[in-house]
Amino acid sequence: MTNSKALxxxxxxxxxxxxxxxxxxxxxxxxxxxxxxxxxxxxxxHYFPGGKSQVAxxxxxxxxxxxxxxxxxxxxxxxxKGLRHFLGLWRDILIRxxxxxxxxxxxxxxxxxxxxxxLAALEIAAAVFDNWESxxxxxxxxxxARKAPAAKLATLILASVEGxxxxxxxxxxxxxxxxxxxxxxFMIQLAISK
Amino acid sequence: MTNSKALxxxxxxxxxxxxxxxxxxxxxxxxxxxxxxxxxxxxxxHYFPGGKSQVAxxxxxxxxxxxxxxxxxxxxxxxxKGLRHFLGLWRDILIRxxxxxxxxxxxxxxxxxxxxxxLAALEIAAAVFDNWESxxxxxxxxxxARKAPAAKLATLILASVEGxxxxxxxxxxxxxxxxxxxxxxFMIQLAISK
Numbered sequence: 001m002t003n004s005k006a007l008x009x010x011x012x013x014x015x016x017x018x019x020x021x022x023x024x025x026x027x028x029x030x031x032x033x034x035x036x037x038x039x040x041x042x043x044x045x046h047y048f049p050g051g052k053s054q055v056a057x058x059x060x061x062x063x064x065x066x067x068x069x070x071x072x073x074x075x076x077x078x079x080x081k082g083l084r085h086f087l088g089l090w091r092d093i094l095i096r097x098x099x100x101x102x103x104x105x106x107x108x109x110x111x112x113x114x115x116x117x118x119l120a121a122l123e124i125a126a127a128v129f130d131n132w133e134s135x136x137x138x139x140x141x142x143x144x145a146r147k148a149p150a151a152k153l154a155t156l157i158l159a160s161v162e163g164x165x166x167x168x169x170x171x172x173x174x175x176x177x178x179x180x181x182x183x184x185x186f187m188i189q190l191a192i193s194k
Numbered sequence: 195m196t197n198s199k200a201l202x203x204x205x206x207x208x209x210x211x212x213x214x215x216x217x218x219x220x221x222x223x224x225x226x227x228x229x230x231x232x233x234x235x236x237x238x239x240h241y242f243p244g245g246k247s248q249v250a251x252x253x254x255x256x257x258x259x260x261x262x263x264x265x266x267x268x269x270x271x272x273x274x275k276g277l278r279h280f281l282g283l284w285r286d287i288l289i290r291x292x293x294x295x296x297x298x299x300x301x302x303x304x305x306x307x308x309x310x311x312x313l314a315a316l317e318i319a320a321a322v323f324d325n326w327e328s329x330x331x332x333x334x335x336x337x338x339a340r341k342a343p344a345a346k347l348a349t350l351i352l353a354s355v356e357g358x359x360x361x362x363x364x365x366x367x368x369x370x371x372x373x374x375x376x377x378x379x380f381m382i383q384l385a386i387s388k
Binding site for chain 1 (some may be wrong): 209216217218220221252294295296299300301302303304305306308316319320323324346347349350352353354356357358359360361363364365366369370373374376377378381
């Protein structure tokens with residue numbers, strides 16, 4: 001695949017992730033995706049012969065990898081800096097979309113899987129949550145937290161970030177995400193100073 | 195309205211809340227609701243002349259009030275007992291539905307509102323989150339927490355509970371919800387002992 005074709009394909013996958021985060025998986029269609037990405041309908045079918053199921057799986061995986069890469073880099077400066085970057089990333093998505101977009105993995109995880117495409121997407125969503133959580137957990141352990149508390153704190157961080165994304169969208173306000181940050185930083189400091 | 199009619203109506207509202215928690219708001223329809231609640235389609239239109247928009251608004255409000263009532267009662271024994279009851283309530287919904295159902299307010303909050311019915315539902319979702327959060331906050335304050343930290347901790351509790359509901363559904367496991375509980379209890383003890 002040439003570079004420009006690979007870029008066009010990635011733009012579609014990225015647009016699908018954005019769309020799933022806005023409307024959920026069941027409300028997403030190839031036709032709407034083409035419109036959303038301002039791409040010809042034919043090219044969408046060309047790049048994704050597996051249809052919606054293929055697009056959805058790739059979109060969740062893409063979102064998972066994009067966030068994981070940014071989180072991995074940010075965690076190199078320690079778990080507190082990593083957390084700040086993680087929160088900043090969702091903050092940007094919420095504010096730039098006027099609270100219309102959020103986390104596509106959260107959207108998939110709050111929908112009963114419809115058919116095989118739903119089940120596949122849900123399995124990928126679970127793997128993405130696992131991945132983000134393990135990045136947080138490993139960083140906490142690397143900086144001195146014990147294994148079991150590090151794992152539980154990583155769950156608390158991810159759960160409260162995902163939950164606050166939903167609260168921010170309902171309220172059209174960034175306050176819930178901002179309000180959890182200092183408390184999570186406190187918990188991290190406590191875990192790594194033990 | 196006679197008692198049996200009021201009961202039939204409430205059964206439909208309750209079924210709608212369950213359905214929204216499973217599939218989201220946009221995937222819910224009056225036809226599917228009648229099927230889900232094993233009620234005649236005609237009765238559904240009879241009780242809800244405003245259609246899907248009316249059912250959705252009432253369903254989110256119903257779920258909000260049901261949880262608020264249980265939470266208020268449980269918080270009478272203090273914020274830790276209240277939290278345990280709140281977690282237990284979601285635990286039951288997740289396990290009994292084999293991780294297919296969750297929180298209808300979370301579902302509405304993760305969907306871009308489609309048309310007026312979506313906007314109305316989203317506004318009610320925001321009000322329900324506010325209500326649950328203020329019940330937690332007031333209980334924390336009543337038991338000795340200072341105002342600002344009590345409000346922030348209430349946000350953290352609600353955000354992490356909602357986020358862990360999504361994580362439990364993705365993983366088909368109750369572990370995320372169980373893993374946040376002792377950490378939230380610790381934060382509560384810390385806030386009220388200051």
